[in-house]
Amino acid sequence: EDKVVQSPLSLVVHEGDTVTLNCSYEVTNFRSLLWYKQEKKAPTFLFMLTSSGIEKKSGRLSSILDKKELFSILNITATQTGDSAVYLCAVPIYNQGGKLIFGQGTELSVKP
């Protein structure tokens, strides 16, 4: 069965800290992995990773995929209170209409 597992499930840090969120997967026909940020409402897209070892970066956020070890990490440097959210990792199932299999999410709380 296709599975996506995130850790930790929750994390509390202080502003300025650096955090690393983990996502491991067991999926047949793997093609890509996506990261989303969910605040109060809809998940918003952060990154899509398809190639192993190539870092995607956007400001203080970066992510990398390891297709050999079947995991991805999301790094956030110099965290701010606005980074507080649930971070979701998802893998699309290529031969099943692109449906996303989500992990449980990591709830990040950044304290001032």
Next chain:
Amino acid sequence: DTAVSQTPKYLVTQMGNDKSIKCEQNLGHDTMYWYKQDSKKFLKIMFSYNNKELIINETVPNRFSPKSPDKAHLNLHINSLELGDSAVYFCASSPTGGHSYEQYFGPGTRLTVT
């Protein structure tokens, strides 16, 4: 301009009632989805439509019936609502073809069944 919109945003109703949630996307995408997010924030696929054709039905009870009048709209009708149906329902859309599976989500409909 809202890319994926849903109505209503909140829905409070009693057990046994029938209700509908509507979704519209103006992105020109061919594929639309319904996801359910439970109280533990776990997001799970329910249905997917591609160009008005049902392509995913994830062992959802028959009380849930999606309908796609055209590729920009995907509605969800729920019969005989139960307490366990309380959740946030998200609509999403994505382009088909290629290797792009980025999905754009609507704001969600919080359904509370009392």
